[in-house]
Amino acid sequence: MPLPLYLLAVAVFAMGTSEFMLAGLVPDIASDLDVSVGTAGTLTSAFAAGMIVGAPLVAALARDWPVRGSLLAFVATFAAAHAVGAVTTSFPVLFASRVVAALANAGFLAVALTAAAALVPPDRKGRALAVLLSGTTVATVAGVPAGAALGALSGWRATFWAVAVLCLPAALGVVRGLPARLAGADTAGRPALRAELAQLKRPRLALVMLLGALVNAATFASFTFLAPVVTDTAGLGDLWIPAALVLFGAGSFLGVTLAGRLSDRRPHLVVAVGGPSALIGWPALALLADRPPALLALVFVLGALSFALGGTLITRVLYEAAGAPTMAGSYATAALNAGAAVGPLAAGATLGGPAGELGPLWTSGFLVLVTLLVAYPLRAALTGGRADEALR
Template sequence: MPFAVYALGLAVFAQGTSEFMLSGLLSDIATDLHVSIPAAGLLTSAFAVGMIVGAPLTALFSRNWPRRSALVFFLCVFCAAHVVGALTPGYGLLLATRVVGALANAGFWSVALVTAVSLAGPGARARATSVVVGGVTLACVAGVPAGALLGGHWGWRAAFWAVALVSVPAVLVIARSVPAGRPESEPVPVRAELRALAAPRPLLTLLTMALVQGATFCAFSYVEPLATRVTGLDPAWVPGLLALFGAGSFLGVTAAGRLADGRPVAFTSGGLVALVAGWAAFAPASGNTYATVAFVLVMGMLAFGTGTALISWVFRLAPDAPTLAGSFATAAFNVGAALGPWLGGLAIDAGLGFRAPLWVSALLTALALAPALRVMAGARAGAGAGANAGAPAA
């Protein structure tokens, strides 16, 4: 795997820390800015909305840029947004910085995914994707718990300063390691890319991704109040619990990198079924400390393993969308990331308790099964036709 792919993973580590760290800071932010916990949870949704809008727009905006220049630009804007966020006196401005940071993050992801896949080659799509997404899981293991610890000792603003500082070496590494060349001299027309992504199987895959990510963020955004108010854990345990989720996520991404290229249908469909069962079982068991610890690890593994496989499916099913495939995958994931915390917050505000987001996660994943099974059936049919024709399976 080219070193530049790992450099992209380093940058995603800083960005993933920002995206997920609010899960351990909700109570602190709500108290400091005088808002409710569901309102603080909407900061995650605001970030996701910025990613949704920003992914296709920034991909088109930087379409003809040298990829290295685009990556460095987006990462610098992301860093600046966190400096402003650390200094903001009120909720409104913090919300705005989350959107700006998300726009930059979306642009980076869109270019990074395409760059990683192109550098690795078509036979290693899932492996290259797993390295980039692995930056997020390492953020969950180290960055997010570190942010929670910083927030616990010096306030939530210290976590924002830390993200900005970590982004600086990432900029330097990318500037030195990513090739400076431009994209193809004659890029695929935008309309042709949109037609490729609007085909039934890529479109259903994007829908599946949105639902699965919605389930992940719905549950993960409210881990801190679930652990402290339902399970009964001391707040000091929260960073360790977040790290455990990250460890499970890393295991899932690693498994996807090793297995999803060779057995994409079995890996993805099995992961989806396991996710439905896992979220449904976690909800009634969350009052038990040992069960909560075990489920946090297992659900992190299943969610990120399946999610990584779904990203590789988009590139597999839409090879004629080299610029927009990564951006649409990013947007689809963040449709779910915006929807999940909002639905979880609605359930909490309705008086259903802090277990309710887990039930919502189970429902969202169950809804993802229908489009996913149709995509998988098409993949099996294509594989059978390819074998009969003496051609390799799709």
């Protein structure tokens, strides 16, 4: 894989750390800015909403910009938003900075996905996407726990500053690593924006996006509420929460890496094996969560299965959106973040039910079941070929 892909992954690592780090900082932010914990929690929703709306919007605005210049502008804006967040004493300003950061993150990821596809041969998009998404998985393994530790030692503002500083090597990598022009991202002869947006009317593209969103919803439904399962159901101490998150992140890194080698030519194999396995795995975790060894082992396995499935399906979005060369990355980004926003909402609604803190795990299992039911009539699109079935 080309070196610029790994440099882009550094930026994705910084942005992934920011996206997930608030889970451990919300109480301190609420106390410092004199708002309720529930109000402080809306910062997560603001970021997710900004990602969903921002991906297609910012990608459309930036489609006439040079790729390298666009990516550098997004990284700089992301860093500036965190610097503002680190110094403000106003919750509305902090809220606005999270929206701006999300827009920059969405724009960067949308353009980076398109750039990644342009840096490799057409039949290696899956492997390129795996390298790019490894930045997110490494963020869950190292970035988020490190951010939580820094926040505990030095306050939440230090974590915001750390993310801003982490953007500097990412920006340098963009400037030094990416060519001024990408042959595969040349604007000459590209479709008009209206034609690229019209690709969304294709049922197969829309359904693959839906599948990617559903898998990501299942992933974040449980990931978001894993802490009370670790402490309350399994009876482990608070220090086991970051340990469980690291295991999930390590599994996700393994899953996205292995699936990257299959998602170009044999995506149906990943779905055929990973889908039913996840369908069994999430209920198994709910049933065995009171047994710490089983809990920790399943967290690792489900991290691998979830990201293998999600990475493969998002790769299919890039293939199915080949007729939208400047917007395909934004479609993939929007699908991912729609799932990340909907999953925790659906899971949170179950916390007051009879399953209690195990409700999110059952929610994840249900969402995987829905994914497989939707995927069945779409199976021709998951063969990696160009079969023109009724869903074309």
